[in-house]
Amino acid sequence: LIAIATGSRIVPRFEELSADKLGHAGLVKEVSFGTSKDSILVIEECANSRAVTVYVRGGNHMIIDETKRSLHDAMCVTRNLIRDNRIVYGGGAAEVACSLAVSEAAERVGGMEQYGLRAFADALDDIPM
Numbered sequence: 001l002i003a004i005a006t007g008s009r010i011v012p013r014f015e016e017l018s019a020d021k022l023g024h025a026g027l028v029k030e031v032s033f034g035t036s037k038d039s040i041l042v043i044e045e046c047a048n049s050r051a052v053t054v055y056v057r058g059g060n061h062m063i064i065d066e067t068k069r070s071l072h073d074a075m076c077v078t079r080n081l082i083r084d085n086r087i088v089y090g091g092g093a094a095e096v097a098c099s100l101a102v103s104e105a106a107e108r109v110g111g112m113e114q115y116g117l118r119a120f121a122d123a124l125d126d127i128p129m
Helices: 002-005 061-083 093-108 112-126
Strands: 025-032 039-046
Touching: 002 039, 093 112
Parallel strands: none
Antiparallel strands: 025 039
């Protein structure tokens, strides 16, 4: 990934290294985290800066694994939205939208049917809870 980000070429032997195979980065620094001796190398201002690394730390392996799963899910959702940007809202949004539409339709209907439509709209409102 560093080669892609900096625009360099990977060389198998040191003898094959030449100026045309070198890349460019504006800033390279080593960053330490917390009280541990953990550190990472940060490379910024690259020619092809679409590459990103997410550094995950946690109190135990279970938290780290759960964070990795959450990041994976978020990246998959983002990828799917890029492929096809049609979405269905969650959290009961579809049921509430249907309830509002049924309530509006109940306003245009008279008699006993209106009571039935209002009861159905109330039932749709209760589904998300």
